[in-house]
Amino acid sequence: MLAAALTNLPDEQAAVVSPDLPLRANLSARENIALIPLYQKHYDAAESSRQAQVLLDRLGFADIAEKRDPDMSPSERFVTKLARALILKRPKLVIERPGAMLYDIPYPGFIRELASRVDGSAGMWEILDFDWNHSLYD
């Protein structure tokens, strides 16, 4: 049901953070994020890299820039995916099944904290989670 709802969302409107949309495994966190300004918005390599680093700094994870996917902890991986979604600058940001990605920390609080750090450039956030996790967000 969740998957069906997601596929109905047009890509242009929502940036999705999902366990089904992994990072490019052989690129570092910064390179993963920089791909978007580099190849979609046609900035040059240095500028794209700088934008990616700025975003990581703002999220408070500046030191994971050189890490690749297999070396990251679940929260670091989540942050990279989130940064990649943020840099798309789409009106809506959808986090799908956060529990599947952030299984090692109390994630509603973690997501709230991240959201507060990038406040102003984020647009509308939407979290899709299972019914039985509803109480976690109170």
Added chain:
Amino acid sequence: MFKNLHLKVGLFVITVLVLALGFLVYVLHARGFFEQRQHLNLAAVSADGISPGMPLTFSGMPIGQVTSVTLSEAGGIVIKSEMSQDGAKWVRTDSTFTLDKPLVGGAKIKVSSPDLSSPRLPDNATSLLLVSDPTQEIPVLIERVKNILTNVEHITRKDGELNGTLANAKTITGRMSGKYGVLEGVLGSEENARPVVASLKNLESLTNRLNDVSAKVDAMLAKTDRWLFAEDGLSEQSKQSLALVRAMLTDAQGSLKRVDALLKNAVDISANVKDGTQDIGKLRAEIDDAVRKTNDLLGDINRMWPFSKDVDMKLP
């Protein structure tokens, strides 16, 4: 690390570019792109075996190549060739140009300059191309050898004249040593007498034919000798091959001469019955030997020049 990587790749790419460019320049240089080329036109009767790219050689070293072969207005063949300045210095006004088509390997135009003090040939000069081609003569030689062998085969065939003659001779000698001795052998019946006359006639013609064969072999040898000792006639390899042919032909000739002598003996059979009966066995062996040797010869010739036509030679 990234910088190091770029350095290595840069080094590799530059090396490859330099090598590729260097090779291109080398090929251009080898093709004479950078130097003044001297042109030479050769007139020939036939363009047979001449193709663009064929080398011009002086003393076995390449000095130029054929660039095009065209038909002139007058119907002759004009072979355009070019040489490097370095190679052109070997070409003089009295140089001769010979098309050399060896039995094995590619054809080439041989340049011989007997007098290197004579003036150099000017650019775009025209000269005559001579043709020396052993491959055109060899089939003729083979044809002759085949003729000889066919003759030998004809003589010694199972149902051939020689066998019949020998059988008859055997019968006669058998009768002579029989109850009625010489009388039956000589008189016998008419049926018996006729083959004797016939075989004697046969033997006569056979001897003549063998003489022919010998004469042919001799002619062949003379021709072979001419080739062997002719100047500029043949390439070294062909000379060796022909020397072999000569040796083999001499061998065959020797055998045939022995056959000849033996047959003469057989003709004298009535005069010398005892010797005759002994010789008949020997004769047969000799003929077999001759045929075997000539067979070997054909095999050898075929092996050396694999362009033989179908050769069919069976031992009787």
Added chain:
Amino acid sequence: MEFLLNIIERTGAKTVGWWNASYGVLRFMTEVLSTVANPSAWNRATLDTIVKQIYFTAVQILHVYLIYVTAISWVIITITLSTARNVGLFDAATEMIIRVLLLELLPFLTALLIALRSGSAINTEVALMKVNNELDALSHCKVDPMQFEFLPRIAGGVASVIGLTVTGSVLTIILAYLSIYGLSVTGLSSFSATISSVFSFGVLLGLGLKCAFFGLAVTTLPMAAGLETPKKLFMVPVSVLRGMMRVFLALVLIEVLSLALKYI
């Protein structure tokens, strides 16, 4: 009757499968070509990745490649020379070495080496990207993997096959010269004459084109095979197997075609 029907059905399934695969490869090729023709694809970042790919495909194995070329060339040159000497065709030995080794064997072996080393790696990587959803993630981000994943590998592959063949060929020419004439310059003029008679401009162009097609085959075919992989991890080895088989067939086909064009 049922047996016959079975055979027909199987043949049909095979044909359709073969057709789909060829169609996939062709579509991928046209996509590659349209990206190549697009000037905006050739930015600094693409060039950087191409450099990286050339490093991984060619520079990293250069020393191994040169050792291997030396060994093979030396053996074949020695055999050709001694055979030529025995049958009295020594004059033709240089041309034989150049024609067999330089024009045919070396490009083919180089392409085979790149296919074994980089082609299989590319196939596995693309198949894993497909199975792991990485390609979906990229398409969600509206980033075309063609430009930074596929094109650099293809360009790198083509450049590597050409570059390695050039280096190997020069090495072989030097080896051939040394084997025939030794350390003297006396044979240079006749050696040059043979080289110039073999390497007409048509032959040089054909050699370059052949190497380029080899490079194209050893990179695009594994990629196309990787992209075809169903999203199941156990299908990755099957995909590599299929891709490499296609690469081999394509290499042989290119070689046969080039020979046919040259000598028929």
